[in-house]
Amino acid sequence: MADRKAVKIVSDQPDFLQFNNLACETAGGNVIFATDEWFAPASNLLKREPPEFIASAFTEYGKWMDGWETRRKRIPGHDWCIIQLGVPGIIHGLDVDTSFFTGNYSPSASVQAACLDESPALTLEGDRTGMAASDSQFEAVAKLHSESWEELVPVTELKPGYSDTCHNYFPINYPSRVTHLRLNMYPDGGIARLKVYGVGQKDWSALPTQDQLDLVALVNGGVCLGYSDAHFGHPRNMIGLGRSANMGDGWETARRLDRPKNLQVDGKGILQVPGYEWAVLRLGHPGVISQIEIDTNHFKGNFPDSCKIEACHLTPEEEGKYVSGRWSSDPGNKWRVLLQPQKLQAHHRHFYSCDSLAQSGPVSHVRLVIAPDGGVSRLRLWGRPTSTRHTSKLSLWKLMA
Numbered sequence: 001m002a003d004r005k006a007v008k009i010v011s012d013q014p015d016f017l018q019f020n021n022l023a024c025e026t027a028g029g030n031v032i033f034a035t036d037e038w039f040a041p042a043s044n045l046l047k048r049e050p051p052e053f054i055a056s057a058f059t060e061y062g063k064w065m066d067g068w069e070t071r072r073k074r075i076p077g078h079d080w081c082i083i084q085l086g087v088p089g090i091i092h093g094l095d096v097d098t099s100f101f102t103g104n105y106s107p108s109a110s111v112q113a114a115c116l117d118e119s120p121a122l123t124l125e126g127d128r129t130g131m132a133a134s135d136s137q138f139e140a141v142a143k144l145h146s147e148s149w150e151e152l153v154p155v156t157e158l159k160p161g162y163s164d165t166c167h168n169y170f171p172i173n174y175p176s177r178v179t180h181l182r183l184n185m186y187p188d189g190g191i192a193r194l195k196v197y198g199v200g201q202k203d204w205s206a207l208p209t210q211d212q213l214d215l216v217a218l219v220n221g222g223v224c225l226g227y228s229d230a231h232f233g234h235p236r237n238m239i240g241l242g243r244s245a246n247m248g249d250g251w252e253t254a255r256r257l258d259r260p261k262n263l264q265v266d267g268k269g270i271l272q273v274p275g276y277e278w279a280v281l282r283l284g285h286p287g288v289i290s291q292i293e294i295d296t297n298h299f300k301g302n303f304p305d306s307c308k309i310e311a312c313h314l315t316p317e318e319e320g321k322y323v324s325g326r327w328s329s330d331p332g333n334k335w336r337v338l339l340q341p342q343k344l345q346a347h348h349r350h351f352y353s354c355d356s357l358a359q360s361g362p363v364s365h366v367r368l369v370i371a372p373d374g375g376v377s378r379l380r381l382w383g384r385p386t387s388t389r390h391t392s393k394l395s396l397w398k399l400m401a
């Protein structure tokens with residue numbers, strides 16, 4: 001399976017890679033305009049799967065490439081595209097990934113950001129035949145919606161798409177909510193993927209307080225802050241849109257090596273094992289949880305035997321203590337059981353309503369514990385936001401050993 005790739009955290013990788021990809025097509029990200037898409041469409045930038053190279057693949061336009069690739073420019077100007085984020089939010093870092101673009105990568109790029117009320121009504125078309133919109137045409141349309149596009153990344157040289165140079169990481173320190181990005185290539189060329197790492201920011205004031213919603217959903221500002229293991233799939237996948245596409249679209253740990261040689265179960269049929277795995281998530285807004293869904297979709301020979309959920313309410317300052325440095329798996333004994341240990345089934349949606357939940361107060365963080373290991377495709381925490389606002393300050397992400 002192409003995207004079932006081990007998430008191996010290498011120490012020189014930036015912390016921001018742990019946040020959500022707000023531009024991913026599976027989160028609703030969309031390219032709304034590109035100056036030129038001769039060799040390969042800009043929508044490829046937002047694909048979830050890692051870039052591929054197929055040596056024998058050609059189209060009538062040239063070599064098939066898995067990314068956005070424009071013509072060799074023979075007229076003034078440069079190429080650019082506009083991306084509407086699937087989830088508007090605060091951006092903490094970018095990866096301009098040039099994988100497999102070697103003799104045809106874009107030598108330099110810059111990125112601009114805007115917070116637009118709605119998508120610009122771009123009727124301009126970048127195509128494979130004529131010349132696309134000029135900068136002045138674009139400005140005329142975009143300025144109707146935004147005073148200015150802010151520079152997130154100045155014009156910067158990119159590295160070519162060899163396996164050891166393809167990731168061009170840019171930490172971003174920009175405190176405002178972003179809805180759209182403009183990616184500029186100077187002057188032309190190819191970029192495989194644009195990953196936009198950050199945390200969603202929802203306008204909670206517009207929401208009737210009686211509404212129940214999934215408080216941990218990516219689109220509602222949920223974010224994974226720590227985990228014990230993510231060998232096959234990152235826990236952030238659990239808060240993605242809709243049901244999971246495949247096993248790669250979920251949280252999957254490696255098999256624990258401390259499993260007893262002969263397994264035993266207790267009276268409830270739950271395996272007696274010493275080890276477990278965990279993931280901590282911060283809700284988009286503190287709230288009272290009244291229904292939980294744990295979906296093991298696609299995990300058939302590798303679903304966890306059991307799970308439980310703990311929860312707590314932390315202020316941003318308290319959170320800072322646990323997240324700055326290393327997230328402690330036991331933040332000052334603040335965890336309280338929300339869902340008692342439950343036996344799980346393969347490839348199944350498990351629903352737990354208020355009667356099964358052990359507490360009713362407002363919570364801001366949860367810890368999903370699975371035993372001994374395995375995969376969970378989705379976690380949904382349905383509830384009502386409470387009036388206290390959790391200002392999500394930037395959480396420095398660190399992995400635990």
Ligand SMILES: NC(=O)NC(NC(N)=O)C(=O)[O-]
Nearest residue numbers: 039062063064065069103104
């Ligand atoms: N061999 C190539 O990749 N050539 C060209 N690109 C594609 N995709 O065909 C080019 O000129 O950059």
